[in-house]
Amino acid sequence: MMKEAVLDKLKKIVGNENVLTTPEVLKAYSYDGTTSWQHEPEVVVFPTTTEQVSDILKLANAEKIPVTPRGGGTNVSGGSVPWLGGIVLVTTKMNQIVKIDKENLSATVEAGVVLQDLTMKLAKDGLFFPPDPQSFLGATMGGIIAENAGGPACVKYGVTKQYILGIEAVLPSGDIINLGGRTLKNVVGYDLLHILISSEGTLGVITKAELKLRPMPPARKTIMAVYADIAVAGENVYRVLENGVIPNKIELLDNWVINRIEEMMPMGLPKDADAVLLFECDGILETVDKEVEKIAEIAKKYGATDVRIAKDQAEADKYWMARKAGFAAVFGKAPTVLSEDVTVPRGNIPALIKKVKEIAKKHNVESCCLGHAGDGNLHPSVLTDKKNEELYSRAIKAIDEIIESAVELGGVLSGEHGIGLEKQKFFNKVTNPAVVDLMKGIKALFDPNNIMNPGKIWD
C-alpha cells in the first residue's frame, strides 16, 4: 500500500478527482492489450499539465516509487502494465491539439491525444500524419512515440520516428526538457530525440510533441490479388517493389484468416485462395492509375491467379474492412491467441511463412499469418488456450521457434510492438551484450533510481 502522505501529495498536485485508488480502478489499470501480463498499480494519477507531471516524478523519485506512463493502454508487449506496482501515470487527460501549422506542415500535440482524433482534425485542413498503427482508435501520441509505432502505410511513408520533429519530456528528476525542434533538419549534438522515441516509457514521460505532417493525397485506389500459394504472394511483395512501384500499403491475409472473415461477415473473399494481398496506392490520380495498372500487371506475371482493382471506394472499403476484421477473426477464434510481430527483410517473407507452417505442424497447433507484408512485418499467430496447460505449452514452444527462425532469417524480434515484458527472454538472447550494457548505461544516466517503468525490456 502506498503511504497516505504520498497520496496526499499526489492529490495536492493533480486534485482529488485525479488520484484514484479503489480496487476496481487498480484492476482496470492492471492490463494492456496483451493476454498474458497483468499487475496492479497502487495508485492511478491523471495529470493535466507538464508541471504536474514534473511534480509527480519529483515526488516518485524522492520516494523511489515506480512510475509507469500509460496512454491508451493498447500496446501488446506488456509495456504499460505496472509490473512493480507504484504509480500508473495516465496521459488521457492531456489531450489538447495545441496547434496545427499548415504553412510548415507541422502540429503540436499533447501526449494524450488519440491518433484518430488528430487524423480527423487534420483532415479538415487537408493534412495527415502518416504513421498508422492499426490501434489508431485507442492509441495516444505519447504511446505511439514511446513505441515508435507504425502500420500498413510504412511501406511508403516509414515509421513514427521519421515524423517527430521535437518532443517535450519530463525526466525522472522532474526536469522538463525539449529535444529536437520545429525544423526539418537538426544536427545540434547527440540525437537524444531518437533515444526517447521507442524508449517504451523507461526514460521519461513524453508530454508534448511536434509532428511532421503531409498533405493528404488526393486519390487512392485498392487492389486485391489472389494466390494459390502463399509463398508466391510473399514473393509478389518484393517483385512489385523491385519493379519500381511503392504502394502505401501491402497487406497479407492467409487462407485461414480469409475463411474466418467469411464466416463472420461474408463479403465474397476467395475462400479457396491460399492467400490474398491487398495493395493501396495513393497520390495524384494519374499516377495512382498508372501504379495500379503496373501492380496488376506484375502480380499476374508473377503468379497471382486473380487480380481485382476495386471499382469504387465502397469496394475498396469492403476489402479494408476485411483486413480489419482479420484481426478480430483471429482473436475471436480461440480463448488465447499468441500473436507475434516479427519482421524480416522483405525478400525472406516466403521463407518465414513456410517456416511458420512447418513449426505449427511440428507442434500440432493451429496457426495463421496476416500482417503488413509490405514492410516484412508479419503477425504469425498461434491459437491456444491458457487454461489448457498442455496445449498452451505447445503453443509457447511454437511461438518461440517462430521468433527464433525470424531472427535466423535476418529479421528482428519486434517490428512495432516493442519488447516490454513480452519479449524480454528473446531480447537478452539475441542482443549483443555490449549493446545491452550501453542501453543500461543510458537508462542509469536518465533514471538513476530506476523509477521509470521498471521491470521492462531487459529485466
Place this chain on the structure above:
Amino acid sequence: MEDLKELKKIEKFADQCMKCGFCSFFCPVYQEEKVETAVARGKNYLVRQMIQGDQKFTPEMADIIGKCLLCKRCAANCPAKTQIDRVVVGARAQLVKEKGLGFVKNFAFRKVMANRKAFGRYVKLAKTFQFMMPKTEGKIRHLPDFLKGLGQGRNIPEIADKFLRDRVKRVNKPQSGPAKMKVGFFSGCAMDFVYPELGLKIIDVLTKHGCEVIVPEEQSCCGAAIYFSGDFETGRMLAEENIKAFKDVDYIVTGCGTCSSTLKDYQKYLTDTEDQQKRYEAFEKKIKDSTEFLIDILKINPSDFKLKKEFEGKTATWHDPCHLIRYQNIKEQPRAILKALKGLKYVEMPNADLCCGMGGSFSVYHYDLTKKIAAKKMDGIKATGADIVVTACPGCMINLIDNVLQNKMPQKVHHFLELVE
C-alpha cells in the same frame, strides 16, 4: 458458493473482449471521463473478475456498471463483437439479485410503474405540482424516474391535460376499405401521459393506410428503465402482460424507439426457460417501430408522404436514437422519408448516431455527464444550421429539447410523425 446465475449467462460475451481498446474512441462516457472503468474494456474485465470470484459487488462496482448509457456504440464498433449491453445489464441483474433494488427504484418500478393505473395517478399528482416548475415549450421526459428527476434545474415535461388512454378508442377501423391488417398500438408512457396528440396522430396515419388499429387497455410499460436497471423480475411480469394484451394482432407498432427495441429484446435479456425464449421471440417478430412499419411493412413510397404546411421551407436534420440505429438497425427508413418530403430541406448532422446522453434513467443519476455528452450533440446540430431536429424517440426528444433550450439554440425538436400530414 454464491449464485452467479445472471453473470454466468453473460460470461461468454465478456470473454469475447480481447482488450484492444477500440471502444474507448466510441464511448460517449469514456470520452468525457477518460478513465478505463468507464469504457467497455474495463467493464468487461471487471465483470470477468467478478465471475472468477476476484471482485466483489461493491458500491463502486455498482457505480461502474451504472455509468453506461447502453448506447451500444462500443459494441457496434467492436472488432470482437463483444456485447457490452448484455454484460452491463446482466451485471445489473446480478446486483439486483444480491442487493435488491435501491429504495427509489424499488418504489418507482414495483409500486408505481408496474401498475399502470397507479402510475397514471402518480403522474396526475405530479401534474398538480407542475405550476411550480419553469414552464417550457418542450414537453416530456422519460418517465420511469420522473418523480426523482424533478428539481435538477432541467426543463421537464408538461403532463397532458388528458391522457391518451382516456381519449382513444379501443378499436379503430381503417378510414376506407377493408382492413389490410390488424395492428396493435403500443403507446408507451410518453405518448400516454405527455404526447397524446402524437399517439392519436400515429393511429390516424395507420388507419389512413388501411390498418385496423387496436389499443388494448391492458398494455403496460415496455419495461426499458426497469429491466435495463436489472430488475428482471418486474421486467418479466411486464413482458407477460404485454404479450397477453397484444395476442390477437398481426403487428405491434409504437412511436417510441426505446419502446420498440425494448419489446423486441425481451427475448435477449429476460428469458430463463425455453418456453419463454420461444414466446418472446414470437413476440419480437410482431414489433415494429413506426418508421420501420411504414416503409418496410406497409411499403409506403417515401415520396407519398406530404409535409405539413407549417414546416414548408424549413431545413431538417435527423438524430439517430441509439435504440433505433443500433438496437434495431433502423437508419435509412426515416432518412428516406425526410429526404423525400417536398418542401423540406434535409441536412445530415455530423455524428448523427452519437447518443444524446439521455440513456433512460442514466440522465437522472448522471445529469452533469448527460449535459456534457449532449453538448457534443448540440455542436453537431449547430453545424447543420437546421431549423428542426427530427427524431423518433420521446426519450431523446426530452433531452434534446432540454439541451436546445439550455444552449439558447433556435432549433425546434419534433417527432418525425409530427411533420407529415
